[in-house]
Amino acid sequence: DADVTQTPRNRITKTGKRIMLECSQTKGHDRMYWYRQDPGLGLRLIYYSFDVKDINKGEISDGYSVSRQAQAKFSLSLESAIPNQTALYFCATSGPRGGRGYYTDTQYFGPGTRLTVL
Amino acid sequence: GQQVMQIPQYQHVQEGEDFTTYCNSSTTLSNIQWYKQRPGGHPVFLIQLVKSGEVKKQKRLTFQFGEAKKNSSLHITATQTTDVGTYFCAGYPTDSWGKFQFGAGTQVVVTP
Numbered sequence: 001d002a003d004v005t006q007t008p009r010n011r012i013t014k015t016g017k018r019i020m021l022e023c024s025q026t027k028g029h030d031r032m033y034w035y036r037q038d039p040g041l042g043l044r045l046i047y048y049s050f051d052v053k054d055i056n057k058g059e060i061s062d063g064y065s066v067s068r069q070a071q072a073k074f075s076l077s078l079e080s081a082i083p084n085q086t087a088l089y090f091c092a093t094s095g096p097r098g099g100r101g102y103y104t105d106t107q108y109f110g111p112g113t114r115l116t117v118l
Numbered sequence: 119g120q121q122v123m124q125i126p127q128y129q130h131v132q133e134g135e136d137f138t139t140y141c142n143s144s145t146t147l148s149n150i151q152w153y154k155q156r157p158g159g160h161p162v163f164l165i166q167l168v169k170s171g172e173v174k175k176q177k178r179l180t181f182q183f184g185e186a187k188k189n190s191s192l193h194i195t196a197t198q199t200t201d202v203g204t205y206f207c208a209g210y211p212t213d214s215w216g217k218f219q220f221g222a223g224t225q226v227v228v229t230p
Binding site: 031033035040041042043044045048050056058059090092104105106107108109110111112 | 124127148149151153160161162163166206208216217218219220221222223
């Protein structure tokens with residue numbers, strides 16, 4: 001969905017490096033999520049945020065941290081990358097239709113960031 | 119561990135045939151959502167079911183939510199090549215609002 005953007009789209013880094021993945025959205029949604037996707041495991045929730053001051057750990061938060069700089073921006077950081085963090089990372093948002101009104105749990109995904117840790 | 123299980127993991131279908139993919143949760147879900155991910159793409163929302171026993175249809179796709187709100191199914195009739203992709207179910211337990219769990223997905227391959 002073009003309303004949810006992720007940067008970078010691809011990244012190769014080395015073990016031990018700090019890396020940040022960024023997500024921005026123009027949908028006016030208050031909820032944002034970070035997932036990682038690995039073959040055969042589906043999508044696993046890393047962190048989720050219901051608003052700027054409300055951040056929650058997901059299923060696999062160890063080794064990751066997040067920052068919700070504004071309603072529209074949610075960043076994921078790997079403080080010291082390791083090879084088993086090689087994966088496809090997706091950001092997603094949910095919120096009221098059109099940014100206001102009836103709330104829906106529908107998640108809108110960004111295009112993903114493919115991260116390789118050597 | 120993964121609490122939302124999907125079967126089968128892979129589904130090879132002849133064009134024109136029907137198939138069903140199943141989703142089972144160890145906990146009661148607030149609602150169930152289904153997403154489709156085309157190869158190289160990102161998950162795209164298909165539908166949400168909220169009520170116990172609910173059935174919804176989208177053209178050739180029929181979605182069902184179990185009476186106990188712990189299982190769901192997606193049935194596709196007369197499969198077409200455009201149905202290729204991975205189908206995921208997702209939901210969150212009633213006591214963990216917003217903490218989404220996705221199934222591992224069913225990868226569908228269609229043979230012409």
